[in-house]
Amino acid sequence: MKNIDSFTHVRGESLFVDDLMLRQDVLIGLCFDSPKAHGKITSVDYSQAEALAGVVKIFTYKDVLGENQIGGIIPDEPLWAEDEVHFCGQPIAFIVAETEAIAKKARALITIEIEELPVITTAKEAKEKGSFINAPRSFKLGDSTSAFSDCEYVFEGETFSNGQEHLYLETQGCYAVPQENGTIKLTSSTQGPTQVQKTAAKVLGIPMHKIEVDVIRLGGGFGGKEDQATPWAVMTAVAVQHLNRPVKYMLNRHDDLRMTGKRHPYTSFYKIGLTKDLKIQAFEVEFLQNSGAAADLSPAIAERTLFHATNSYFIPNVSTTVYSCKTNLPPNTAFRGFGGPQGMFVIESAIADAADKIGVSRTEIQEINLLAENDVFSYGQIATQVAAKNTWFTAKETFNLEELEQEVATFNKENNRHKKGISLMPVTFGISFTNTQMNHARALIHIYQDGSVGVSTGAVEMGQSVNTKMLQVAQSVLGISATKIKLETTNTTRVANTSPSAASSTADLNGKAVEMACTSLLERLSGVAANLLSSEEKNITFQEDFVCIDGQKSTLTWEEVITQAMVERIALSENAHYATPIIHFDKTKEKGHPFAYHVYGTAMTTVTVDCLRGIYEIDAVKIVHDFGTSMNLGIDIGQVEGALAQGIGWMTMEEIAYNNDGRLLSNALSTYKVPDIFSGPKTIETIPLETEGTAMAIKKSKAVGEPPLMYGIGVYFAIQQAVKEFNPNYKLKFHSPFTPEKVLMGLYESLQ
Numbered sequence: 001m002k003n004i005d006s007f008t009h010v011r012g013e014s015l016f017v018d019d020l021m022l023r024q025d026v027l028i029g030l031c032f033d034s035p036k037a038h039g040k041i042t043s044v045d046y047s048q049a050e051a052l053a054g055v056v057k058i059f060t061y062k063d064v065l066g067e068n069q070i071g072g073i074i075p076d077e078p079l080w081a082e083d084e085v086h087f088c089g090q091p092i093a094f095i096v097a098e099t100e101a102i103a104k105k106a107r108a109l110i111t112i113e114i115e116e117l118p119v120i121t122t123a124k125e126a127k128e129k130g131s132f133i134n135a136p137r138s139f140k141l142g143d144s145t146s147a148f149s150d151c152e153y154v155f156e157g158e159t160f161s162n163g164q165e166h167l168y169l170e171t172q173g174c175y176a177v178p179q180e181n182g183t184i185k186l187t188s189s190t191q192g193p194t195q196v197q198k199t200a201a202k203v204l205g206i207p208m209h210k211i212e213v214d215v216i217r218l219g220g221g222f223g224g225k226e227d228q229a230t231p232w233a234v235m236t237a238v239a240v241q242h243l244n245r246p247v248k249y250m251l252n253r254h255d256d257l258r259m260t261g262k263r264h265p266y267t268s269f270y271k272i273g274l275t276k277d278l279k280i281q282a283f284e285v286e287f288l289q290n291s292g293a294a295a296d297l298s299p300a301i302a303e304r305t306l307f308h309a310t311n312s313y314f315i316p317n318v319s320t321t322v323y324s325c326k327t328n329l330p331p332n333t334a335f336r337g338f339g340g341p342q343g344m345f346v347i348e349s350a351i352a353d354a355a356d357k358i359g360v361s362r363t364e365i366q367e368i369n370l371l372a373e374n375d376v377f378s379y380g381q382i383a384t385q386v387a388a389k390n391t392w393f394t395a396k397e398t399f400n401l402e403e404l405e406q407e408v409a410t411f412n413k414e415n416n417r418h419k420k421g422i423s424l425m426p427v428t429f430g431i432s433f434t435n436t437q438m439n440h441a442r443a444l445i446h447i448y449q450d451g452s453v454g455v456s457t458g459a460v461e462m463g464q465s466v467n468t469k470m471l472q473v474a475q476s477v478l479g480i481s482a483t484k485i486k487l488e489t490t491n492t493t494r495v496a497n498t499s500p501s502a503a504s505s506t507a508d509l510n511g512k513a514v515e516m517a518c519t520s521l522l523e524r525l526s527g528v529a530a531n532l533l534s535s536e537e538k539n540i541t542f543q544e545d546f547v548c549i550d551g552q553k554s555t556l557t558w559e560e561v562i563t564q565a566m567v568e569r570i571a572l573s574e575n576a577h578y579a580t581p582i583i584h585f586d587k588t589k590e591k592g593h594p595f596a597y598h599v600y601g602t603a604m605t606t607v608t609v610d611c612l613r614g615i616y617e618i619d620a621v622k623i624v625h626d627f628g629t630s631m632n633l634g635i636d637i638g639q640v641e642g643a644l645a646q647g648i649g650w651m652t653m654e655e656i657a658y659n660n661d662g663r664l665l666s667n668a669l670s671t672y673k674v675p676d677i678f679s680g681p682k683t684i685e686t687i688p689l690e691t692e693g694t695a696m697a698i699k700k701s702k703a704v705g706e707p708p709l710m711y712g713i714g715v716y717f718a719i720q721q722a723v724k725e726f727n728p729n730y731k732l733k734f735h736s737p738f739t740p741e742k743v744l745m746g747l748y749e750s751l752q
């Protein structure tokens with residue numbers, strides 16, 4: 001089935017926040033944010049701005065009737081700064097005016113005095129100064145300290161992976177409209193409608209039932225709208241509470257880039273120990289996460305880093321610790337992979353380091369240590385239905401690795417201007433919110449009396465095609481044609497208390513709820529149909545809009561059964577709740593079974609480096625991916641390709657830069673480069689591994705959103721290998737992104 005949004009997307013008819021019909025009395029909001037990264041606000045003068053014709057009101061923390069607090073995991077973030085600022089771009093006030101032009105003019109008229117305090121921009125410096133968000137977390141397996149003494153090889157090193165801008169096509173924004181009796185309807189571009197509702201209610205000091213959040217779809221989220229869609233929505237809500245007029249706020253790209261957090265940069269220190277036959281016996285890492293100025297989702301992201309610190313490898317002795325370091329950057333936040341990629345980059349770096357120093361190939365070490373059935377992860381979960389080796393060896397064979405290595409060796413011997421590198425990148429990614437209590441969802445299904453069906457869930461459509469998958473689930477259970485089913489907007493008055501659409505789990509959680517609700521409806525309708533056909537209820541199914549007896553199509557239609565159900569006063573609506581079984585985690589022991597299952601895969605990457613200019617091309621990325629039994633291979637392969645491109649961008653060209661004063665330098669698309677059609681791989685090939693799948697996944701079709709992002713890490717090591725081919729004196733560095741400048745430096749460092 002095609003993505004059900006494709007028709008309106010290509011015609012430009014799909015609706016986003018900015019497409020909504022506005023009420024005539026709408027006002028426009030705009031944030032005034034801190035020009036300094038850290039300091040005490042000594043004075044702010046709004047008088048000139050307030051005097052400007054068309055400015056209706058300028059809101060500050062003083063206008064908050066509830067709590068001036070938007071922190072989720074830790075309550076450490078004000079909606080609007082009070083007497084201190086902690087990052088450049090921190091919201092201080094919210095200008096509401098008749099037009100955007102007036103609001104902008106007003107913003108320029110606000111003057112502020114800040115007594116500056118010392119600015120920390122790096123995690124290392126924060127650690128030195130003891131500036132943390134919360135206490136560190138550690139996972140332990142075996143005894144790494146003693147295991148190192150039995151190792152033939154022990155290597156230590158440092159890695160850095162930079163942040164990443166989400167660059168959703170649709171920027172953050174919200175349209176807030178007063179309803180009656182103090183109720184406010186927010187149409188928000190959020191992955192977490194309930195989070196917006198809950199936070200708005202708290203800040204406004206009103207019950208949650210007075211806030212209705214509606215989400216049509218997002219023009220991309222990638223984690224950037226899991227937590228950070230909230231402040232803008234809450235600001236518009238506060239304004240509506242005071243003014244009783246609709247207020248709209250869409251951030252322009254500059255404001256969005258400056259004010260929102262990104263993927264967390266990590267500085268990490270590793271120690272890896274191997275036996276003579278290259279078995280990794282011990283692995284220790286200290287992760288320094290650059291969390292920014294407030295917690296946001298950092299503690300949860302730090303946790304996912306620990307969960308993925310050994311990637312697809314079994315290591316018997318592991319000790320990992322993560323520090324969430326408080327700095328004066330915008331609070332960093334969820335980004336596809338959620339700390340997992342940062343963890344995996346370190347183990348892959350450690351392996352590359354070891355291989356280089358021992359004088360063996362990286363793939364040899366990787367292959368010997370791949371995870372096998374019943375191996376234990378450092379957090380106590382036993383690996384089952386493991387496909388690490390299966391995807392690895394299938395990739396090697398299907399893509400003729402040996403032959404390719406020969407070709408590349410020959411190429412490198414014959415060419416000096418260009419060098420090629422190859423890498424294999426295995427990925428093992430845990431599926432479920434690591435916070436067990438978030439793993440639940442609901443669906444509400446209405447069958448209308450004409451036989452058409454409306455499906456509501458907590459799933460937010462953000463381009464990942466979750467609505468198409470929900471439709472497929474409903475269709476397959478009910479046995480009716482797709483045209484009879486409509487996916488409704490995600491709305492907190494229809495489906496309440498939702499978890500954000502995140503953690504790759506949205507289709508699983510919401511899909512299971514749709515499946516349950518449809519199954520209940522089907523049971524009722526089978527009874528109605530059985531009566532009409534004087535048949536046994538257990539022999540009744542529906543297929544392609546007709547009732548079947550013992551699998552034989554009858555002439556009785558879906559619509560006729562619905563008509564009869566109405567006559568018999570049978571309920572044609574159903575609500576279902578799904579909570580992932582089995583999973584649990586004990587944070588006091590840091591052990592448990594946090595993931596419903598894992599997704600596996602292996603990518604093989606070939607690159608060509610131009611050794612004169614330092615630029616490179618990605619010849620091909622070929623992937624064997626474990627989809628389980630994919631319910632929509634077109635959509636799933638699309639997810640693999642998109643995630644891969646995003647992972648490659650993170651590893652190669654997307655370079656976030658803040659200056660020492662904490663000001664974002666890469667604040668536009670002229671200074672922040674993302675992959676385009678020219679810089680992407682020349683070839684991407686994705687082969688589904690034939691596996692049975694798991695009953696924990698919806699229709700045995702495994703979660704696909706995040707895992708493939710980490711295939712992009714392979715590109716880093718392929719480039720590194722090519723640089724080393726040209727310059728044997730190059731000392732391996734693990735400092736991403738591997739930009740052409742860094743490649744060029746590497747090509748010519750210490751070169752005689």
Ligand code: LUZ
Nearest residue numbers: 300338432433434435502503
């Ligand atoms: N969000 C979250 C996530 O709140 N918890 C998670 O475990 C997670 N994992 C991936 C992406 N978003």
Ligand code: MOS
Nearest residue numbers: 223335336502503
């Ligand atoms: Mo996310 S990183 O919002 O799944």
